[in-house]
Amino acid sequence: MDQKRCGSMNGPRAKARHFRVVILDATVRGGLGGVETIERLRNIDPQVNAIICSGYSDEAALSEFLSYGFRGALPKPLLGASSPMPCKRRSRKRK
Numbered sequence: 001m002d003q004k005r006c007g008s009m010n011g012p013r014a015k016a017r018h019f020r021v022v023i024l025d026a027t028v029r030g031g032l033g034g035v036e037t038i039e040r041l042r043n044i045d046p047q048v049n050a051i052i053c054s055g056y057s058d059e060a061a062l063s064e065f066l067s068y069g070f071r072g073a074l075p076k077p078l079l080g081a082s083s084p085m086p087c088k089r090r091s092r093k094r095k
Helices: 003-008 012-016 034-044
Strands: 022-025 050-054 072-075
Touching: 022 034, 034 050
Parallel strands: 022 050, 050 072
Antiparallel strands: none
């Protein structure tokens, strides 16, 4: 997510839109990666449901996603709809 897009989430349109979940790539060449983006999103909405994904098995945010503020983690490559998709997650009751 680039800074321009992240910044636009604070505008009038942001109040009218609610996303159930965001999936963030840990590494974005030339842009904000998932860890930097989740920090900004938490400032906008502390209850944001975010999932980190990465193709790097040694990515710290993937193995320790809760400590980085994510609710789940998806390793890449993502599998097709007919294949079971491993997803680590933490269930949480919404208010």
